[in-house]
Amino acid sequence: MNNSMKKIYPLYFLIPAALIYCTFFLLPTSMAFFYGMTWWTLDDWEFIWFDNYIQFFKEPSLRIGFQNTLIYAFSTMGGKVILGLLLAVFLCSKIRNKSLLRSVVFFPALLSTIAVGFTFSAMMHPTNGLINKALGILGIEGPNWLGNPKIALLSVALTDIWKGVGIATVIFIAGIMAIPKHYYEALKIDGGNALQSFFHITLPLSRPAMNTVIILALIGGLRTFDLVWAMTGGGPGFSTDLLASIVYKQYASGFFGLATAGNVMLFVFVALVAFPIFRFLNRKEVDL
Amino acid sequence: MSSKQEEIITQYQQESSVQVVKTMARKKVNKGLILIESFAFLIAIIFFGIPFYFVIINSLKDSGGAAELNLSWPDNxxxxxxxxEVLTLNDGIVLRAFLNSSLITISSIIVIIFICSMAGFILSRRQGMAKKLNYVILIGLxxxxxxxxxIWLLQKIGLFKTFPGIIFLESALQFSFACLLYTAFVATIPKELDEAALMDGCGPFSLFFKIIFPLLKPVTSTVIVLSSIQIYNDFENMLYFFPGADNATVQLTLYNFTGIYGTSYHLLFADVLLISIPPLVLFIFFNKKIVDGMTAGAVKG
Incomplete structure (x- = not known):
């Protein structure tokens, strides 16, 4: 690039973006690494090394957040990948009213999480709720979806899958549409059936789309706060407390240093899960 | 009857029978397809239709009827x-929340478009720069x-619980996504255009604002639609960084609703429905744009 061309792409065009992004996102994020190691009252701080982190691992009510967050992130990811792929294959087949069905499946993704959370809490009501009434008609006694500590986290995850499967589906549809048709034609000529076309063509060739769905769903799941807060508030007990909700609870009770340490661990968690998968995805794309 | 005639007749019969088998087969396939289609619709109605119907029908009932949480037709x-009642509750807090949320959403989008289109332009034209900043931008995603x-930082600069504070914050949080969309789109605009503009004596400002920015219209509209849904639906950041009784925003008002009017399910569902109208309207008009933007953004990030 010669000098006159460089002049026409001036670096000062980056200044407004850099100013806002650094001040309101990068600066507080890097500050968190320092304040996570302090006893902090906003006006004053005392450096206490790793005590906050140690406390996070020692106290069962805090430690449960790691376990819950992992369970939540991987179960919602699994649900979205499997259901999204099946829905996408179905919506790419020769049925009528495809676009209508596609819109119906996708629309919940645009709704407010709080609204969806409240609606599903009402439907999961142990005695009056629609889900248990429907199960009652079939002769099954429905569980107390949000009141039973053993399944409450799973109930929230199911709601998340309901809301998020539409995004997974449209990404898979984009991936499947990009597969050249002649692969399917070749398989047909060789006498392959529908199952073979799914396992030998659709599944391997929609890998880039699947990687995208996996990474988006995992990041979304690890960061989740709204849905849990709207549906259970972390309860019963601490059974649905995720890292993000624990961080908020610590902040609300005035443990600012502890909350910040939790935030740092949330970053590390997301980075540990997301970056390797992201790099893997990039490498794969080069290979293709 | 000669053998030849016989031959023709049998051939004809065979052909017609083949025809019959063929049409039967087609009918069978059609029947199977219709079966699958109706099954799909049934599933779609059960899983996606009933929750919507549930909210709508219960928002029309009286408090006793709605408390039963069923799908029956309202008695009155x-x-x-x-x-x-929802709109006048608490001095019209829901209306005020709608106004506040709209103000935050619109202002943030103006900031986002301004900063991200400029940054995307430079990052796309200067590949070396973009490579260096790649991870810094991805962190934001x-x-x-x-x-x-x-919060501490916002307090120090006097922007905590203020409109400018939340607007800049939302812009910073949407920056990465919008910037990546713009960067990818600018790459499709030929560099020769810049060179021609340079020959004609354009400076960087007139090049960008007069020539490049108008060409970015498709991605700008994608950013408008997607960011407005994101910011309008944002609960978490409003809860952290924009609290306070005066600073009502739609999602926070809905959340506080249960605390104040705990068992008034009819009002809760009416509020849920009111809040869902703006995304619904956007979805009806920009269906394709939203889906394309989300998949394009997803492939990038």
Whole structure:
């Protein structure tokens, strides 16, 4: 690039973006690494090394957040990948009213999480709720979806899958549409059936789309706060407390240093899960 | 009958029977397809239709009817009363929340478009720069904002619980996504255009604002639609960084609703429905844009 061309792409065009992004996102994020190691009252701080982190691992009510967050992130990811792929294959087949069905499946993704959370809490009501009434008609006694500590986290995850499967589906549809048709034609000529076309063509060739769905769903799941807060508030007990909700609870009770340490661990968690998968995805794309 | 005639007749019969078998087969396939289609619709109605119907029908009932949480037809319709009550509750807090949320959403989008289109232009034209900043931008896609340090910082610069504070914050949080969309789109605009403009004596400002920015219209509209849904639906950041009784925003008002009017399910569902109208309207008009933007953004990030 010669000098006159460089002049026409001036670096000062980056200044407004850099100013806002650094001040309101990068600066507080890097500050968190320092304040996570302090006893902090906003006006004053005392450096206490790793005590906050140690406390996070020692106290069962805090430690449960790691376990819950992992369970939540991987179960919602699994649900979205499997259901999204099946829905996408179905919506790419020769049925009528495809676009209508596609819109119906996708629309919940645009709704407010709080609204969806409240609606599903009402439907999961142990005695009056629609889900248990429907199960009652079939002769099954429905569980107390949000009141039973053993399944409450799973109930929230199911709601998340309901809301998020539409995004997974449209990404898979984009991936499947990009597969050249002649692969399917070749398989047909060789006498392959529908199952073979799914396992030998659709599944391997929609890998880039699947990687995208996996990474988006995992990041979304690890960061989740709204849905849990709207549906259970972390309860019963601490059974649905995720890292993000624990961080908020610590902040609300005035443990600012502890909350910040939790935030740092949330970053590390997301980075540990997301970056390797992201790099893997990039490498794969080069290979293709 | 000669053998030849016989031959022709049998051939004809065979052909017609083949025809019959063929049409039968086609009918069979059609029947199977219709079966699958109706099954799909049934599933779609059960899983996606019933929750919507549930919210709508219960928002029309009186408080006793709605408390039963069922799908029955309302005994007495309270369409006007319910919605009027929701809108006038607490000195019209819901209306105020709608106004505040719209103000935040629109202002943030203006900031986002301004900063991200400029940054995307430079990053796309200067590949070396973009490579260096790649991870810094990707961090913004993955990592959630910190609560306490951000609040502390906002307090120090006097922007905590203020409109400018939340607007800049939302812009910073949407920056990565919009910037990546713009960067990818600018790459499709030929560099020769810049060279020609340079020959004609254009400076960087007139090149960008007069020539490049108008060409970015498709991606700008994608950013408008997607960011407005994101910011309008944002609960978490409003809860952390924009609290306070005066600073009502739609999602926070809905959340506080249960605390104040705990068992008034008819009003809760009326509020849920009111809040869902703006995304619904956007979805009806920009269906394709939203889906394309989300998949394009997803492939990038």
């Amino acid at each position: 319709f309270q369409f006007l009363q319910n919605y009027q 993955m990592i959630p904002p910190t609560i306490v340090p951000t």
